[in-house]
Amino acid sequence: MRIAIAGISHEALNTSPLPTTLEHFKVWRGQEILQGESGFSPYAAGAATAAMVAPKYASLTQMMDDLGAEPVPILHANGLAPSGTVEQSVYLDLRNEIVDGIQQAGPLDGICLILHGALLVENIWSGETDLVRAIRAVAGNDILISARFDLHGNLTEEFANKTDIWTVYRTAPHRDAPQTLERAMTLLAHCIRGGHRPRPVFIRVPMILPGEKATTEVEPMKSLLELAVEIGQQPGILTAEILVGFGWADAAYSSSSIVVIAEDDIHLPHARRQARRLAQAMWDQRHNFTFDQEVAQSADEAIELALAAGESCVFIADSGDNPTAGTPGDVPHFLSRLLAKNVPDAVVAGIPDNAAARICFEAGVGATVSLSLGGKLDSQHGAPEEVTGVVERLYQPGPDSSDAAIATVRVGGVLVLVTDRRTFFSTLNDFRKAGVEPLDHKVVVVKLGYLMPELRDAAPREILALTPGYSDMDFTRLPYNYVTRPIFPLDEEFAWSPVITNVAGYGG
């Protein structure tokens, strides 16, 4: 049994002014995909919780061995950080390399795609849909295609019609990337061996919501995922999956969705009933998706709450300018408010500003510098903040590292982490590179939505500040042009019942 492994995983925010270029991707080719290096490799171990089933295998190679499958690794491109629309030529080069690789791979029994689900490409829109269209054109309709997704993906009917198996993360914050790939690969091997032709039943649920309102350890996602697991265990059904969607992307197909995979044609009627049941359950909960953490309506409110806190350290997420959702990340609003309030002990992580970072590196540790910080990449939601501070530390990554350079600058009581490019601070180690032990500071502002698992587990308290920006959590404040209306919550009152929008099976 020979299975090709390929994919382009990226989350693109098409309203962001910064395009995604080749330098935003890390690309593995051939055997590199199997080597299981840490970081963004497709089988990198997540930060599992005690409640979760640990990944079954130590590596992708071991997984393929156990399944009795020969891996044919082709290309896997992973977006290092979400950004704006992917440049068409960048996407096409990656796509064509995958298609050529599949064409030259010799006889294949299956293809497993490692995708995110929010790959929005200039002039093409859904990159995932275009990719499977191109693969089907060379590989034909008989070969089985399985795909693994992040749950923040917006998928299309055409994608459902041209693929056989989908699996989707069941954790947000994400901790189950390896397990999700395991399911995609295991189901694919099962179908190849058993001669099954799976049929996905796809239902678009007309709602968009920020991921922060759909974390998976709280309701209603917790129960919805339990329902999906229950449906997936029924006879004749391979799996049932929920995509929360990526609502900040402004595309006609942006929405939540569900998919239920029938093992064969004969099970389609049952799968359709179960798909309607799951979609209806999700729709019925639309008013109940809420933030699972403490919320502040503004930067000022968040700072006041943190200063009054009994906890020794409070993390505040500047959620409106969240580069992990693809925004520029350089709006200096929080810095401005912390300085205005003379806050004695705070960290701002961080502000990407190449010119300011260069000034710090040229001046050196101990130097006093005057900087015009941030507000350049995103000039719509912010303006540069003029500050004078002392350079306390400089972090210069090695030539092979994809890390940003970081200048740690003290401005009054605030430590500002000035980076030479867009990045985000999502682990304790990210801070330590800048010489900062975040838990030792009273207020730590991060450019994130929800805290990633390690910070979430470490933070004594977490406040989500509902700040304006390209990743505004209040979708009703965003200027949508393309999403298909009506859609909740842009439209509050409309009737809807589940409609199966794909034809369930390639070729109809």
Ligand SMILES: [Zn+2]
């Ligand atoms: Zn995600």
